[in-house]
Amino acid sequence: MEFTTGGRLEVRITAADTGKRVSVRRLDPSGTPGSLFADTVGVLTSWDNGVLSITRKSGETVRIEESTLVAGKVVPAAPPRRRGPAASFEELAPVLARAWQPVESERLGDWTLRAAAGFTRRANSVLPLGDPGLPLPDALDHVRAWYAARGLPAYIQTATGAAGTQERLCADLEQAGWEREVSAEVRIAALAPIADLDADVSRVRLDRTVDEAWLSRYQRSLTPGEHVLEVLNSGPSVWFASVPGDGAAPAAIGRCVVDGRWAGFMAVEVDPALRRQGLATAVMTALARRALDEGASAAWLQVEADNDAARALYEGQGFATHHSYHHFRSR
Template sequence: MRLARDLGPQHLGRRVVVRRALADGSAGDVLGELVAWGPDRLAVRARDGRDVLVEHGAVLAGKPVPPPPARRGAPEPDPGRVRADLALERAAAQGWPPLEREELGGWLLRASAGFTGRGNAVLPLGDPGLPLDAALERVVAWYAARGLVPRFQVPLPAARGLDADLLARGWQAYHPTLVLTAATADVLAQVPDPGVAVEAAGRPAEGWLAAYHYRGAPLPPAARAVLEGGEQRAFLQVPDPDGGPPLGIARVAVADGWAGLTAVEVAERARGRGLARALLRAGCAWGAARGASGTYLQVAEDNGPALALYAGAGFAVHHRYRYLRPGDPVPVAP
């Protein structure tokens, strides 16, 4: 359901204001982050961390609003939420393992010959065990030895303090990304079987690789090794009945009870047929068969069509992350 041009599921993760009718006949505003958009209601995460549910029928108006100004002395995020965010980030890192990794205390340094941001960034899951500036020197040297620019993938709000410290040292942020989650069983119940044949394989076929467009260019040599990483993963594709390249592809990986769906792509000639939902359902079914009770997706904040698609399947915002690197940002696929 869409309320108006001003507000819709494509605004997941955005700060919004929603005016709603109250039981006494008056109206009240809810201000915060739009974290869910279901068939009957939406959810706005208020400043205090509460998720306020609003029935669609009670909404009088709504629109995105600018982010709040930076505040000094902002309250620390809830410890339980921090633990949940970092646990999911740890599972996602296992689902997309790098070619090379090293631990620096609670920081995970990852390198994959430059293929994807996730495979070439520090994931801060705890304290590095060193003073910050000394730890950053180690990071810079580690990536320089591999011919890579140092970068962090910073989960928010869990690592908000590190994010502020890096910004204060001249690092720049780019590629804000939402981590969406849903109960796997709920997705399977909400997304009907479209009757589309989806094939699953343990390794990507040449057609699958040809259909995966990374930065609009052919895949680099390291791509296959990265894609085939992880203990439990499958490569999904919707075959072309005419024998051409796959009409749609996706990758699914399972770790720590989570199924992660990545590399979802539908050929331009096949869009509008529900193939993305078919791949989503197939990925959830594959994950459920291997014990994944939850499913996650990582979606760029500005990808409105994808956010609307996944919101319609029952996904909501779990947390977010963004990349930081020294100096001027150089875009890297999330």
């Protein structure tokens, strides 16, 4: 990380660079022996009263005393991608939303308030793709009241880590007392290599609608009601995959939504007693082949940041992180 001009460290950022991606070096606050400096890269979300706030791509906000700065500069909005399809956040965000639609929604400027009787945070959170049309404190009051009227906690889903994502909104929510509860990665890949994986797809059954057997393997809802079915069946072109098991529940399941060039993979679950036998790969391969038949060429999925087993599986299939998303809850 180069900060110098003619061998001299320089701070080349000011408060006017708020909203830009920056890289800064400061005196190491930990005091670790042998460590003089600490580096931080992220979006400069504020610079007030001698304190800088920088939101990293992980969604974490770092606060830095101006007096500890020894170097700083503006850097490109996002590093160039080395693999996978080219995609912007502006393209991906609506695709992800169409694949997991709520039962009820309302517009607040460019924000969408979504509810589905509490089934998943994605379907019960605000999608803030732009300006709410109100000052932020008023918009947050409206959000709280809207969810309270439905007996639901107020969540806002934000994204970080790519050009056009919402680092400043993350910082504003933290400042307003909202708490980040869950973070996940949105990963993308070329679709054809997934369809070409060496997997036994002979037992994988594909259906257009979800049935009771599929739901018995699905772990997100123990008592699926009509609201669950409405969310699961929503999307431009939805497919459900299942591999028969020895009992009533399938050995493995998955869901795919085809939307233009994109195929989104969700709800890939395997009987714990049958893991590491290639069933998840078989499900995804069968779904990928069907998506290719419908004209898709790129794949996406979402995986929670602490799900190491799933992340390893998807990395082996060529998925790379595009951006992260987070759910902030009102306290």
